[in-house]
Amino acid sequence: MAKHPTPLLDQLETGPWPSFVSDIKQEAEHRSKNPKGIDFQAPQDCPADLLGVLELSFKEKETHWKHGGIVGVFGYGGGVIGRYCDKPEEFPGVAHFHTVRINQPAGKYYHTDYLRGVCDIWELRGSGLTNMHGSTGDLVLLGTVTPQLEEIFYDMTHKLNTDLGGSGGNLRTPADCLGQSRCEFACYDTQDLCHTLTNDYQDELHRPAFPYKFKFKFDGCPNSCVAALARSDFSVVGTWKDDIQIDQAKVKAYVGGEFKPNAGAHAGRDWGKFDIVKEVIERCPTKCMSFDGALKIDNANCTRCMHCINVMPRALRVGKEKGASILLGAKAPILDGAQLSSLLVPFVPVEKPYTEIKEVIENIWDWWMEEGKNRERVGETMKRLSFQKLLEVTNIKPVAQHVKEPRSNPYIFFREDEVLGGWTRDINEFRKRHAR
Numbered sequence: 506m507a508k509h510p511t512p513l514l515d516q517l518e519t520g521p522w523p524s525f526v527s528d529i530k531q532e533a534e535h536r537s538k539n540p541k542g543i544d545f546q547a548p549q550d551c552p553a554d555l556l557g558v559l560e561l562s563f564k565e566k567e568t569h570w571k572h573g574g575i576v577g578v579f580g581y582g583g584g585v586i587g588r589y590c591d592k593p594e595e596f597p598g599v600a601h602f603h604t605v606r607i608n609q610p611a612g613k614y615y616h617t618d619y620l621r622g623v624c625d626i627w628e629l630r631g632s633g634l635t636n637m638h639g640s641t642g643d644l645v646l647l648g649t650v651t652p653q654l655e656e657i658f659y660d661m662t663h664k665l666n667t668d669l670g671g672s673g674g675n676l677r678t679p680a681d682c683l684g685q686s687r688c689e690f691a692c693y694d695t696q697d698l699c700h701t702l703t704n705d706y707q708d709e710l711h712r713p714a715f716p717y718k719f720k721f722k723f724d725g726c727p728n729s730c731v732a733a734l735a736r737s738d739f740s741v742v743g744t745w746k747d748d749i750q751i752d753q754a755k756v757k758a759y760v761g762g763e764f765k766p767n768a769g770a771h772a773g774r775d776w777g778k779f780d781i782v783k784e785v786i787e788r789c790p791t792k793c794m795s796f797d798g799a800l801k802i803d804n805a806n807c808t809r810c811m812h813c814i815n816v817m818p819r820a821l822r823v824g825k826e827k828g829a830s831i832l833l834g835a836k837a838p839i840l841d842g843a844q845l846s847s848l849l850v851p852f853v854p855v856e857k858p859y860t861e862i863k864e865v866i867e868n869i870w871d872w873w874m875e876e877g878k879n880r881e882r883v884g885e886t887m888k889r890l891s892f893q894k895l896l897e898v899t900n901i902k903p904v905a906q907h908v909k910e911p912r913s914n915p916y917i918f919f920r921e922d923e924v925l926g927g928w929t930r931d932i933n934e935f936r937k938r939h940a941r
Contacts, residue, residue, distance in 0.1 A: 584669025
């Protein structure tokens with residue numbers, strides 16, 4: 506019999522999808538029986554009490570978790586999120602329920618031996634419950650007690666050669682798509698860039714010094730499989746500078762029905778004969794394509810939306826001159842509402858040692874740490890102080906791609922250093938005469 510009755514939580518198991526409630530119940534039963542004879546270092550009834558406190562929250566329609574403030578390991582300000590239950594007498598197994606973030610590998614490629622090692626550590630020293638993965642990207646270990654934090658950190662670093670992830674007002678754990686390891690569209694090595702910046706900026710990852718959180722995400726192409734431009738402060742999205750590569754013979758093969766569009770992704774449903782005009786040409790957002798027996802693309806007006814390439818991947822390929830665009834400022838709707846990233850650098854080559862990208866990053870950090878308010882994301886600072894100011898501090902020259910819409914007021918303001926030399930001399934002379 507369950508330690509706590511959970512009629513409300515039980516309803517979450519009745520739907521067609523797998524339920525986290527079933528997972529917690531499974532772990533609660535496993536720990537109660539303890540078939541391995543483990544000497545648990547965290548409360549043995551942690552999952553059972555977790556079910557109890559969640560049921561109570563559903564019943565009373567209010568949370569019974571309180572933020573634990575700053576809790577962590579010696580020398581690190583990030584990586585552990587403190588959590589405490591406000592009813593420790595009723596649910597002693599979750600009196601402490603700290604969450605530990607683990608820095609995931611680039612591309613989330615895991616060896617099974619490594620995963621078994623993580624599970625062994627967490628079964629002994631935590632609740633046994635994990636989250637693969639959190640929205641930040643980390644491997645998340647849910648629920649342990651304060652005395653076990655240093656032990657977990659020691660085991661992770663010495664046995665598994667793994668560091669903690671990011672939390673608090675610091676660099677969050679960088680995340681990337683599979684990139685060139687699996688994807689034919691990837692325009693740069695997302696895994697190497699992600700791994701390099703994670704290692705190079707470990708101080709920023711673990712010693713909070715920013716006004717608020719700062720997230721890197723790396724997409725290998727504009728398909729944006731990790732949704733970088735919507736979910737990260739600093740987005741690096743793969744792109745190309747030259748023309749889309751076209752194989753006209755294979756375009757005709759798609760039109761003739763020899764190849765299935767969308768790489769056969771809709772197999773099992775009869776969508777009728779492929780119509781290149783309706784399904785590709787008319788769906789181009791800038792109308793830069795035409796078809797008169799041969800496919801033509803006005804590449805100067807292409808916005809790299811990837812739709813045509815996704816529909817006809819055998820016939821179309823990304824360009825040969827590959828690199829990335831850098832965008833800044835996405836965030837969730839905490840203060841001023843949700844915000845997508847703004848284009849900052851239209852194209853940058855992505856080559857080791859990534860000096861150009863690091864220079865942009867560090868200029869942004871210097872400005873944001875000086876000007877940002879407490880708990881203000883860099884996108885909010887940019888919005889408050891203007892995109893023009895961002896261009897100045899990053900030493901990036903304005904280009905047409907930075908313009909969202911034409912200006913709507915008649916006033917033009919010049920800085921003195923922008924005025925032609927003769928005008929500047931006249932102004933200075935005028936000021937000197939009137940100063941006397």
